[in-house]
Amino acid sequence: MLRVIVMLFFAVLSFTSPASAAEEGRIAVVYPDIGEPYRGIFTSIVEGIEGKLGATVASYPVSAKTDISELKTSLQRQNTRVIIALGRQGMRVATELSGIAEVVVGGVLTVPEDEARVQPVISLSPDPALLFARMKALMPTARRVFVVYDPAVNGWLIKLAREAARAKGLELVAYEAQDLRSAVMFYQEIFSMANGRSDVLWLPQDSTTVEERSILPLVLQESWNQNIAVFSSNSSHVRRGVLFSLYPNNMALGKSLAGLAQDILVSGGYARRGMMPLRDVQSAVNLRTAKHLGLNPNGQQGFDMTFPEQ
Amino acid sequence: MPMKKALNNFLQEFTFERQLGIMVTLGILFLALSSSLVGSWQSNERVRLNLLEQGQRITENLASQSALALIYASADNAADAVSATMAFPGVVSVEIRDVSQRVLLTHGSTDHAEFLTIVERDDSAQTAAALDAESRDAWRFAAPVYTHPSAESPFNVQTATPELLGHVYVVMSKAALTQTTTDIFVANLATSFSFALLLLFLIRFLTNHMTRPLNQLSASMARAEAGEFNVRARLSGPKDIADMAHAFNSMMSVLEERKLDLLMLNETLEQRVAEEAAKNREKDHMLIQQSRLAAIGEMIGNIAHQWRQPINTLTLLLGNIKDAHEFNELDKDYLDKSVKEGQMVIQRMSTTIDDFRNFFRPNKEKNCFSVNEVVADVLRILEAAFQSSGITIVVKGDEDVTAYGYRNEYSQVLINILVNAKDALQERKVLAGSVQISIFRRDDLSKVVVEDNAGGIPTDVLQKMFDPYFTTKEKGTGIGLYMSKMIIENNMNGSIKACNTRNGAQLSLIVPSCRPEPA
Numbered sequence: 001m002l003r004v005i006v007m008l009f010f011a012v013l014s015f016t017s018p019a020s021a022a023e024e025g026r027i028a029v030v031y032p033d034i035g036e037p038y039r040g041i042f043t044s045i046v047e048g049i050e051g052k053l054g055a056t057v058a059s060y061p062v063s064a065k066t067d068i069s070e071l072k073t074s075l076q077r078q079n080t081r082v083i084i085a086l087g088r089q090g091m092r093v094a095t096e097l098s099g100i101a102e103v104v105v106g107g108v109l110t111v112p113e114d115e116a117r118v119q120p121v122i123s124l125s126p127d128p129a130l131l132f133a134r135m136k137a138l139m140p141t142a143r144r145v146f147v148v149y150d151p152a153v154n155g156w157l158i159k160l161a162r163e164a165a166r167a168k169g170l171e172l173v174a175y176e177a178q179d180l181r182s183a184v185m186f187y188q189e190i191f192s193m194a195n196g197r198s199d200v201l202w203l204p205q206d207s208t209t210v211e212e213r214s215i216l217p218l219v220l221q222e223s224w225n226q227n228i229a230v231f232s233s234n235s236s237h238v239r240r241g242v243l244f245s246l247y248p249n250n251m252a253l254g255k256s257l258a259g260l261a262q263d264i265l266v267s268g269g270y271a272r273r274g275m276m277p278l279r280d281v282q283s284a285v286n287l288r289t290a291k292h293l294g295l296n297p298n299g300q301q302g303f304d305m306t307f308p309e310q
Numbered sequence: 311m312p313m314k315k316a317l318n319n320f321l322q323e324f325t326f327e328r329q330l331g332i333m334v335t336l337g338i339l340f341l342a343l344s345s346s347l348v349g350s351w352q353s354n355e356r357v358r359l360n361l362l363e364q365g366q367r368i369t370e371n372l373a374s375q376s377a378l379a380l381i382y383a384s385a386d387n388a389a390d391a392v393s394a395t396m397a398f399p400g401v402v403s404v405e406i407r408d409v410s411q412r413v414l415l416t417h418g419s420t421d422h423a424e425f426l427t428i429v430e431r432d433d434s435a436q437t438a439a440a441l442d443a444e445s446r447d448a449w450r451f452a453a454p455v456y457t458h459p460s461a462e463s464p465f466n467v468q469t470a471t472p473e474l475l476g477h478v479y480v481v482m483s484k485a486a487l488t489q490t491t492t493d494i495f496v497a498n499l500a501t502s503f504s505f506a507l508l509l510l511f512l513i514r515f516l517t518n519h520m521t522r523p524l525n526q527l528s529a530s531m532a533r534a535e536a537g538e539f540n541v542r543a544r545l546s547g548p549k550d551i552a553d554m555a556h557a558f559n560s561m562m563s564v565l566e567e568r569k570l571d572l573l574m575l576n577e578t579l580e581q582r583v584a585e586e587a588a589k590n591r592e593k594d595h596m597l598i599q600q601s602r603l604a605a606i607g608e609m610i611g612n613i614a615h616q617w618r619q620p621i622n623t624l625t626l627l628l629g630n631i632k633d634a635h636e637f638n639e640l641d642k643d644y645l646d647k648s649v650k651e652g653q654m655v656i657q658r659m660s661t662t663i664d665d666f667r668n669f670f671r672p673n674k675e676k677n678c679f680s681v682n683e684v685v686a687d688v689l690r691i692l693e694a695a696f697q698s699s700g701i702t703i704v705v706k707g708d709e710d711v712t713a714y715g716y717r718n719e720y721s722q723v724l725i726n727i728l729v730n731a732k733d734a735l736q737e738r739k740v741l742a743g744s745v746q747i748s749i750f751r752r753d754d755l756s757k758v759v760v761e762d763n764a765g766g767i768p769t770d771v772l773q774k775m776f777d778p779y780f781t782t783k784e785k786g787t788g789i790g791l792y793m794s795k796m797i798i799e800n801n802m803n804g805s806i807k808a809c810n811t812r813n814g815a816q817l818s819l820i821v822p823s824c825r826p827e828p829a
Contacts, residue, residue, distance in 0.1 A: 032464045042464075087464040109465045124465055153468065180457045180473050184381050207459050207470040214381045214457070 026079055027053060027261045030071075030093050031086035031107070033061035041250055042086050045107060048254020049084060053262075057084075062093045076100055082261040091115075102264045106257040109205045110153050116275045120260050122253065125154070125205045125233050126246035127277035128161035132168045134283060135200060137302075138244060138295055139229055143198040148175045148186045150208040156275045157204060183209040187219060196227035196293070203232040203242065216240065229293050235284050239307050243293065244285040247305075252280030327521040334513050342502035349502075350495035357490045361400070361482065362441060365451045368398050369439035369480040373453035376406050380455050380475035383408070385415040392417050400486045402448060406455075408476040418481070425450050442479065451480045523547025527555050534562060600789055619694065620655040627652050676802075678824035679717040681749055681756050682709060688724045689747075692732075700743060701735050703728075707749035712824040713756040715802035720821070723794040723806070727760050727817050730790070733783065734764035734815070751823065755804075758819045766810035775808060 029049055031042040050057050058078055060071060075083070075097065085094030086107035094103040095115070105111065105121040135142055145165055149158055158174050165172035175190075177183035186209075190201065201223060203210045210216060210232070220241045223230045232238065235247035256279070263271050284305035290296070321329065372388075372395045379388035385406070392404050396417055403418025425443035439453035454477055459470035523546045530543040541562055543555035627648050634640035685705060696703055713720065728745060735743035740763060750757040767775065774780045776795045781788035798804040804821035 034464055038464050088467045089464060091467060107465060108467050111467050115467075180381055181475070207466070208473075211457055211459070214378050218382075 026081040026265060027057055027084065027258070028075055028078065028080045028082075028101075029057055029059040029084045029086065030062050030090040030097075031059060032089040033063040033066075034087075034089075038087075041248075042107065044250035045086055045254040045257070048251035048256075049258040049261075050254075051251065052255040052258030057258075062089055064089070066093060068093065068096050072097055072100060082264050084257050084261055086257075102270065104257055104260045104264065106253060110157075111275060113156070116156070117273060120270060120272050120276065121274065122256060122260070122276050122278060123157075124248050124278055125157055126248075126281050127164070127279050128157065128202075129164035129167065129277075130279065130281055131202065131231060131233070131246055132161075132164050132170055134244060134246065135229075135231055136168055136170070138285075138290070139200065139293075141197055142170065142200045142229070144171045144173055144194075145200050145202050146173045146175070146190045146194060147202040147204060148177050148183050148190070148209040149204050150178055150206050151176050152178070153206050153208065154204050157277065160277055161202075177209050180208060180211055180214065183211070183215060184218070187215060187222075191222040191226060191228070194226065194228050196229070199228060201228055201230045203230060203234065203237060205233045210234070224289075224292065227293055229289075229295070235305070238284040238286050238305070241286060241289055243289045243295070244283060244303070246278075246281040246283050248278055249280040249282045253278065256280055326524065327517065330517050330521070331514065334517070335510060338506045338510055338513070339503075342499070342506035346495060346498040346502045349498045350491060353494040353498075354487070354491040357494070358487055361484075361487055362449065364398075365400075365441070365449055365480060365482045366439040366453075368395055368401065368482075369451040369453040369478060371395070372404065372406075372480060373439060373455045373478045376455050376478050377457060377475055379406060379414060380408055381457075383414065388415055395480060400482045401480060402483050403479075403481040405479040406476060407479070409474055411477075414476065424448075447484050449482050449484065451482065453478050453480075520548055520551065523551045523555065527551065527558060530555075530558065534565075539566065600787060617659055620659050623655045624652055627655075676715050677717060678712055678714050679720070681711040681713050681720075681758060681821075684717060684721050684724065685747055685749060685758065688721055688728065692725065692728055696728075696732060696745070699732060699736055700741075701732055702742075702744045703747065704744065705747045705749070707747075708751045711749050711751045711756045713802075713804075713821040714824045715804070715821055716797070719797045719801065720819075723797055723819065724758070724760075726790045726794050727819075731760060731762040731764065731815070735762060738764050740764055754823050754825075756821050756823045759816060760819075761811060761814065761816040763813040765814055767808060767815045772808060772810070776806070 027049075029046055031046065032038065034042075046057065046059050058075075058080070060066075060074075062071070071093070080101050083094045083097055083101045083103050085091045085103055085105045088108060091103075091105050091108060091111070094105070097103070098119075103119045105119055107124065108121065109124050111121050111123075132145065135145070145161075147158065147161070149155075151158075158172075161174070162172050173190075175183075175186040177186055194201070201219065203216075203219065210219075216237065219230060222228070224241065229243045230237075232242040232245045235245040238245045260272075282304035283302065284307065285303040286307045288308060320332075324332070372391055375391035376388045379385060379391075388406055392406070392415060395401055395404050401418070403416070405413060405417075406415040407413050424445045425448075439451055441449055442452035443450040455475045456472035457475060459472055462469065523544070526546070527543045530541050534541040543558045545552045545555050545559075547555075631640060631645065631648050634644055689703060689705070693703070728747075731745045732743075735745075742763075744763055746759075746761045748757075748759040748761070750759070771782055776791050777788075778792040779788035780792075795806050798806045798819055798821060802821050804819065806817065806819055808815060808817045810816070
């Protein structure tokens with residue numbers, strides 16, 4: 001009996017071992033054929049995937065000129081069952097290959113709802129729960145979180161944000177703006193009513209409501225003037241003066257994507273579908289802003305990047 | 311037509327040099343003017359395009375700097391950009407309007423109603439600055455103002471579309487274009503005319519270089535035409551003109567050679583004419599000699615004919631004297647009578663010799679002679695021959711008809727004519743052959759007409775009968791009638807003509823009569 005159990009165990013192990021899955025080429029990665037600095041990001045993600053799988057994974061750089069039929073033939077030859085699609089181009093190619101394999105998407109900010117519904121997508125937008133947790137850690141007095149968002153882009157994220165805010169005892173005040181002028185109006189409204197002690201402003205990854213050239217400067221200036229803490233889902237904003245941001249840990253993201261792929265292989269189908277926020281994050285803080293706001297971020301502990309750079 | 315007439319006048323009245331000068335001058339001036347105009351027009355177009363491009367760039371620049379002002383509906387945010395735009399030369403006014411066309415900011419003064427010409431643009435051009443409208447004095451540019459989405463990243467699945475925030479309008483004056491066009495035109499004109507002037511001088515120099523040898527050649531030709539000798543053109547100027555001059559010189563050389571030959575020919579001509587005349591005279595002399603010899607032969611025949619009878623008579627007389635002696639009938643009376651008769655016969659024979667001698671002695675001078683006497687002399691010689699042939703001769707007409715010329719030659723002609731008539735009558739065996747000689751006096755002319763009944767002269771013979779060496783006789787010389795014609799027409803200023811009558815032929819001799827002696 002024991003012998004049977006042991007044999008069964010090893011059989012299952014061999015069947016599900018990462019090395020086995022990768023060796024059979026059943027997981028492949030397609031990612032954008034692009035130059036730096038983006039190539040480095042995708043390379044890190046692929047490294048994460050390979051780290052999780054424990055072996056080299058077949059990875060295909062793709063572009064608009066990629067011969068889909070040739071790629072399809074190659075994947076089929078390798079008996080690929082799960083394709084990890086990175087970035088916009090990877091996702092577009094994987095969509096055309098979905099007939100031959102299941103797809104896991106990563107390395108994208110957001111996906112239209114009808115596309116996100118059919119497969120699991122790990123977004124590059126940090127989980128609001130993590131953001132709010134970090135916010136509360138930095139500014140315990142925070143009570144209200146303002147956000148201006150485009151529902152077409154971040155509707156799914158704000159849903160999660162409401163739950164996360166509730167869990168953290170925060171009030172999420174979300175304004176829907178579908179164009180820039182509306183967003184400006186809302187920001188002006190926010191700054192007219194917000195106070196620095198208890199109100200914070202969240203800037204999601206949203207090109208409409210967090211427009212770099214016209215809105216961000218306004219937000220940064222007003223928030224500085226009114227001592228209102230601003231945190232962002234875009235790490236580049238920290239350099240410009242936002243208090244803190246969470247940004248992707250590419251390697252960890254890769255591992256998560258690989259984990260999803262393995263689950264699909266094991267279960268034979270999607271366990272989860274739809275948009276998922278990024279939980280594999282790193283953090284950046286602007287100490288100058290923190291000082292201006294009278295906050296003490298415990299020196300540099302807990303943050304992976306600080307600005308101004310030391 | 312007046313144009314054509316004027317052109318013809320121009321082409322005919324002016325010298326080649328003048329024509330060339332006028333045409334080249336007009337051509338160069340026209341070229342200068344037209345090139346200035348074309349150059350100005352082209353430059354105008356280029357300047358216009360440049361200004362349009364500049365206007366578009368200014369408008370685009372303003373649009374890119376107006377986004378914030380439109381986003382925040384705050385004119386202050388665009389004040390600097392507007393001021394900078396107004397500082398551009400030619401910019402008259404600036405306007406920023408939001409999406410609803412509400413004016414956010416305006417600077418400068420423009421009456422938009424003056425822009426009657428609206429430039430239609432397709433939708434694809436709506437994203438960039440473009441010429442929106444145009445008036446006589448200004449252009450109006452419009453540019454949309456959009457948001458500037460972040461640079462596309464490989465993480466964005468959805469491409470952010472730029473959002474239209476409003477429009478900016480920039481009005482630029484055309485004064486710069488007008489001024490530039492005028493300046494360019496004036497500069498082009500000045501430059502063109504300067505070069506035209508220079509070119510004119512150069513062409514004038516070249517035309518002189520070309521026309522001088524042409525004029526020299528023309529002068530040489532004029533001298534040659536005037537008859538000057540040894541005219542040669544100078545070999546100068548362009549190659550083709552030098553070739554023309556060379557050809558002219560060659561032509562002149564050949565011409566002068568021919569002239570010399572002609573002169574020599576003329577000089578020897580007299581000599582050759584004289585030689586030929588002498589040859590002709592010799593020939594005529596020979597012809598005359600031949601004719602005379604022929605006539606002599608004829609005459610000897612006639613003499614023989616005339617002497618036959620007297621000789622027979624003498625023979626008979628001598629025979630009678632012998633018979634008388636034999637029959638003892640010869641006495642002094644009989645002998646005296648016979649001798650006297652014999653002497654008369656001999657006298658007649660001697661007269662014939664004299665007639666023959668006189669007849670063939672050529673006259674050296676023209677004299678007045680009696681035509682009637684000449685006819686009588688000729689008949690005396692030929693009477694016997696005609697009688698023996700059974701041909702009757704009739705003479706009628708005027709008495710005392712005279713002629714001025716050579717008597718013996720005249721007689722020779724008459725003999726020739728009468729002998730021809732006799733031969734014709736004999737040849738045609740005319741039974742009652744007759745020859746009628748009519749002598750007339752008409753004004754200052756004497757006319758002798760010899761008419762026979764031998765049946766006439768054939769037409770083809772009639773035309774050639776006076777030609778030398780033409781004869782219808784088997785043993786004829788063909789010079790008798792020719793010599794007769796020469797004698798009567800050339801030597802005696804008369805005429806000899808032949809025609810046919812009803813029964814035979816008629817020959818007419820017309821010779822000037824003697825002039826009456828002054829009283």
